[in-house]
């Protein structure tokens with residue numbers, strides 16, 4: 731399946747779609763959950779994020795961790811490197827990359843949604859385990875699992891210092907509730923100085939797995955698993971976080 735345009739030829743628009751500043755609160759929560767129960771270690775702890783996107787979340791973790799950021803898309807790796815200059819940024823696939831080293835923490839945020847089959851999920855968990863020593867921690871934060879999925883519509887805007895402007899709608903829906911995927915459709919209106927306005931429709935297909943399915947594959951990969959329900963400040967469900975320790 732072709733990579734969504736948002737992570738390829740439209741990658742430079744990512745910071746207008748998803749604003750780095752809006753990740754501060756989420757990064758603080760990730761840090762709290764990650765560090766719960768961990769004994770404080772000496773010196774900077776090493777964190778690997780796979781599917782780092784534009785480094786929006788990672789940018790808020792740079793003070794607390796020594797960061798290695800990996801993404802499938804070379805264009806997104808470039809965006810992440812500009813956003814988090816202190817990080818080592820590499821191109822790689824979260825289902826197969828082998829860096830030949832271990833980290834204290836491996837984090838996969840919303841990018842985990844781009845794995846579409848149980849086989850890919852299992853390969854990803856094996857990849858994560860290969861980058862952790864026993865006792866190391868893994869953190870996965872899917873936007874949705876079957877039990878928390880809700881369709882939705884989100885409308886937003888972004889304006890860049892270079893004069894580009896974006897207005898867009900993000901529509902989350904499930905064309906076939908009997909399979910293990912759902913869909914996000916983006917309608918982008920993009921204005922570039924000197925080039926005028928264009929309109930782009932970008933379809934993203936994402937994986938949707940049950941709690942039991944997640945748990946089965948995580949345990950098979952050698953993780954001790956804790957599921958943390960997440961909530962929006964206004965009260966609604968906001969997906970889950972899987973906090974895992976490598977046995």
Ligand SMILES: C[S@@+](CC[C@H](N)C(=O)[O-])C[C@H]1O[C@@H](n2cnc3c(N)ncnc32)[C@H](O)[C@@H]1O
Nearest residue numbers: 781783784785786787802803806823824841844
């Ligand atoms: C929603 S973006 C992540 C945004 C990120 N949370 C941030 O803070 O900017 C999803 C990313 O997952 C990446 N991705 C999709 N499949 C991947 C794979 N198999 N391995 C690594 N990265 C992948 C895409 O290229 C894209 O950059």
